[in-house]
Amino acid sequence: MPTAEDLFTKLRDHAAETSYLASASALLQWDQQTGMPSAGETFRADQLAYFSTLIHERTTSPEYGEMIDSLATSDLAKDKFSDEGSTIRVLKREYDRERKIPTAIVAELTRVESLAQQAWVACRKANDFKTFAPHLETIFRLKREVAAAIGYVHHPYDALLDEYEPELTTPEANRLLEGLRDALRPIVQAVVQSPNRAPVEILHRSYPIALQHQFGKHIASQMGFAFHGGRLDTTAHPFCETVGPGDIRLTTRYDEHLFGSGLYSILHEAGHGTYEQGLRSNWYGLPPGSACSLGVHESQSRLWENLVGRSRSFWTWCLPLAKAVFPDALHDVSAEQIFFAVNESKPSLIRVEADEVTYNLHIIIRTELEQELLDERLKVPDLPTAWNERYQKYLGITPTSDANGVLQDVHWSAGLIGYFPTYSLGNIYASCLFAAADKALGGLEAMFARGEFAPLLEWLRKNIHEQGQTRPAATLIENACQAKPTHEPLIEHLRTKYGALYDFA
Numbered sequence: 010m011p012t013a014e015d016l017f018t019k020l021r022d023h024a025a026e027t028s029y030l031a032s033a034s035a036l037l038q039w040d041q042q043t044g045m046p047s048a049g050e051t052f053r054a055d056q057l058a059y060f061s062t063l064i065h066e067r068t069t070s071p072e073y074g075e076m077i078d079s080l081a082t083s084d085l086a087k088d089k090f091s092d093e094g095s096t097i098r099v100l101k102r103e104y105d106r107e108r109k110i111p112t113a114i115v116a117e118l119t120r121v122e123s124l125a126q127q128a129w130v131a132c133r134k135a136n137d138f139k140t141f142a143p144h145l146e147t148i149f150r151l152k153r154e155v156a157a158a159i160g161y162v163h164h165p166y167d168a169l170l171d172e173y174e175p176e177l178t179t180p181e182a183n184r185l186l187e188g189l190r191d192a193l194r195p196i197v198q199a200v201v202q203s204p205n206r207a208p209v210e211i212l213h214r215s216y217p218i219a220l221q222h223q224f225g226k227h228i229a230s231q232m233g234f235a236f237h238g239g240r241l242d243t244t245a246h247p248f249c250e251t252v253g254p255g256d257i258r259l260t261t262r263y264d265e266h267l268f269g270s271g272l273y274s275i276l277h278e279a280g281h282g283t284y285e286q287g288l289r290s291n292w293y294g295l296p297p298g299s300a301c302s303l304g305v306h307e308s309q310s311r312l313w314e315n316l317v318g319r320s321r322s323f324w325t326w327c328l329p330l331a332k333a334v335f336p337d338a339l340h341d342v343s344a345e346q347i348f349f350a351v352n353e354s355k356p357s358l359i360r361v362e363a364d365e366v367t368y369n370l371h372i373i374i375r376t377e378l379e380q381e382l383l384d385e386r387l388k389v390p391d392l393p394t395a396w397n398e399r400y401q402k403y404l405g406i407t408p409t410s411d412a413n414g415v416l417q418d419v420h421w422s423a424g425l426i427g428y429f430p431t432y433s434l435g436n437i438y439a440s441c442l443f444a445a446a447d448k449a450l451g452g453l454e455a456m457f458a459r460g461e462f463a464p465l466l467e468w469l470r471k472n473i474h475e476q477g478q479t480r481p482a483a484t485l486i487e488n489a490c491q492a493k494p495t496h497e498p499l500i501e502h503l504r505t506k507y508g509a510l511y512d513f514a
């Protein structure tokens with residue numbers, strides 16, 4: 010009989026080999042999104058599908074399952090938050106989950122999602138919800154079957170949410186999001202009613218793209234993203250890809266006449282990147298060296314993008330640097346003006362263009378609707394009407410077409426049901442963490458005004474990054490903040506900042 014320690018070593022070796030495949034696949038995907046010739050698309054898609062089959066086989070094989078099952082009853086599993094214990098706990102959850110979903114449903118979903126995404130591209134272009142609807146019906150029907158196969162306590166949504174935000178239940182997610190929704194609506198109204206206007210014209214002046222690239226890299230490195238272990242390239246839809254320890258790839262896009270677009274997507278992706286750089290590399294590919302959840306990942310990007318990069322003190326420090334790079338565009342601009350310009354708030358139809366105040370309402374609308382579709386309170390043909398009504402109710406605006414309404418996001422066609430809430434959970438966690446770090450470190454804003462970001466990054470390293478996936482997100486945040494996550498720090502932050510800009514208390 011091998012000892013538990015021997016088995017654990019075998020498990021680590023197995024995970025290391027899986028991570029080599031995952032890393033190769035990540036590099037292929039990065040290449041696909043940054044510079045691959047378009048004629049290579051078909052071969053690359055087949056190649057990536059083959060890699061994902063290999064990875065799937067390795068993480069669902071009976072031998073692998075036996076290894077995890079015997080470790081689960083060993084002494085190593087006793088402390089479920091230790092490195093070994095959390096590895097066994099998380100891998101067993103994932104393995105059991107995978108094993109419960111019938112192979113036929115997995116294959117059917119893969120096929121349906123691929124067709125649905127193609128249909129979505131065409132239907133969005135043609136503003137044609139009717140042709141898209143049957144695809145959406147099939148996806149939600151299959152997702153209901155997945156939820157039934159996995160099992161759930163409160164709502165079928167539990168089983169889907171768990172894939173992105175492990176161990177978070179639907180009632181708990183809804184408690185956080187409903188609290189946020191109810192507190193946000195009066196803030197949106199106060200902003201709309203204010204006569205104050207952000208001087209956004211500043212951002213539409215000419216900012217040469219080559220200079221934006223240099224400048225963005227400089228700011229990201231000042232924030233703490235280590236470029237000896239990463240790089241920055243351009244793409245259509247910015248993302249951060251981990252190829253392996255010491256190789257974290259950020260991407261962004263630039264618009265010469267929209268200064269904020271390039272800079273803030275760099276700060277956002279660099280936030281994801283600093284998290285990946287702070288994970289323990291000796292546990293790479295295993296839970297102690299992995300990100301905790303999508304919500305926690307998004308908390309790191311939102312924290313650097315919004316709570317740092319859109320703060321008044323950030324611009325006190327950053328404006329002189331920006332003026333040196335873009336003298337023509339910024340010579341007559343004050344820190345207060347650019348601070349207001351990058352914090353303009355107004356209700357809009359498109360989620361990805363939404364500001365810090367209104368963004369979460371876009372997410373909450375999607376989360377509510379996908380739960381209603383899943384439990385069939387809402388039927389797919391009625392979705393566009395429900396979507397438009399909810400936009401009118403929460404944001405005071407109605408989409409002028411399905412293309413800029415219900416058809417705007419790729420997520421549902423890609424089978425990503427239960428994914429949307431992780432964006433708002435990220436914003437909630439970010440504000441909880443920021444408030445706790447501010448208290449522990451004594452005045453972050455004064456540090457930002459001097460360009461000092463290292464104390465905040467160190468705090469995040471210790472409390473979040475180095476903890477990996479040793480515990481669920483809610484416990485991780487609670488340990489870091491000495492309080493359970495709530496929407497209140499986010500609302501407090503928005504009221505203070507936007508109350509000052511738009512003159513309401």
Ligand SMILES: [Zn+2]
Nearest residue numbers: 277281307310
């Ligand atoms: Zn993100």
